Amino acid sequence: MSHGNHQDRLNESLSALMDGEASELELQRLLKASAGSAEVGERWSRYQLAASVLRREQVAPVDSGLAASISAAIEREEPLSLSGGGGAEAADGLANSRWWRPLSRGAVAATVAFAAILGVQQLQVADSGVQPGGELVAEVERPAQPVVQSSPQPSGFYVPAPTTRSVSTASPRLVPDSQPGVAGQAVIQQMPTPELMRHLNRVMIQHSEQAAHVGSQGMVPFARATYGEQVGM
């Protein structure tokens, strides 16, 4: 059934978007679909909710009707130029708004593009640095999204959220060397053992404290040295 296939593809794309991995094409498809039906938007907020719960964040109950009622309120709102005056002016206003509409659309598109750049930069980081394979790490590496994001507006998908990893992940990210000869193998990030963690923290602290006497960076090395410190070390 082609409809079912389409839906599957959309869901797949949506989940890719959650992971910040959606391609340009998938993005367009999602935007188009979300304009057509509320289902995509609702699914999106369910995904967000699930991710928040996985991250053990405090979750505010999301009223799925909220966005709809806001949209309805906006619909009811009379355009400013029309409410102002009589015929000629109204026509003028209409012409104006017609002229403006593509522009403002462009502005929205620009915002989206900018957000997309941010997203891809994070992707690049993942590409060049680490491919988190361990579930736990993948969870914390992912940018935290605001909890309440039930807006079905396409632009609402792309609020660039800062990556706020919790402090408990102050530990270094580990990337073992890939096996030579195995081309294109995915780098699996492994969870470091406590011994390895302690060793890495210790050498990083010792290095930073030494660096404080050598470089010309003021107190930056001390900030680094203190950063990874953990209670009980």
Add this chain to the structure above:
Amino acid sequence: MRALVDKPASASRWICKANSVLLALFLLVPAAHAQEVDGENGTLEVQQWLGKLARAVTELEYRGLVTFEHAGMLETLQVVHAVRDGEQVERVRYLSGNPRELISHGSGKNCARSSGPMARAALWSRAGQQEVQRAYQFILRGRERIADRDTVVIEARPRDRHRLGLIVNLDQETGLPLKSMLVGAQGRVLERYQFVQLDLSPVQDSDLQPQSADARRIDNNNPCSNSQSRWQLSWLPEGFKAVSIKPLNDGDMLVFSDGLSVFTVFVQRLGPELDFKGRAIRGATVAYMDRMEVDGVSYTVTVVGEIPDTTAQRVAASVAAPG
């Protein structure tokens, strides 16, 4: 949700390419205003600023609030820097996340690079500066306002791929760095340290007291030792020299610097539970671990520093015990 590993990356690669073009555009705009430090005047100006910086970070009393940001993490901290009996006393306290605090005493003495005085005040001397300029090209990038103060932006652009770049904003009045960013390949900012508030009034003794019970104290009265080590490096990135060699309980610790960047090589006899080959990254700091066998004994080599991971890996591979 899909796993992160098995994504077809072609589309995103295409976007990346488009992005780098955009990014290049962004970078080119300020570059048009940048002053290339080729002329004698520019060089002199940079030298004066670097000298001012070196004095400020050692002699100036200040305290302030700082944001420290890397890999999408933002932390806030409080810093205090004072001079007592000719020695520096410094306190760093994290205001976000786990309570962490460090008090460092007596870092008045500086480590000497074998070629001359290279230290926190590496940039004091003309000779030291010239050496640093062989590894980095310095560019005056104009002015910027940080923490309600006017600053001069200086970029230290590495002349090879073995070190990171640095963009630093110096307080116009005092030369204190109010913002510093470490920049990796493709202009990616790896770490940013930036004041939000600066107070230059003399620091009270009470400001130097720890505010948390488990504050860590370090005493730096003998920060640099020059003991002998059996370990040697067959490859060093140009301009890097040993500044300190220290024996540890379980091995040796060798510190190298090019005047701006620093990395440390640890060679230790550690248990098999630390058998790991690869890198660990935290912000701009990379630690590359390797294992080597000498005379039937297994050693763990760890290279730690604010350097590209390829450099760390190459340095780690070059550690050897001659003879």
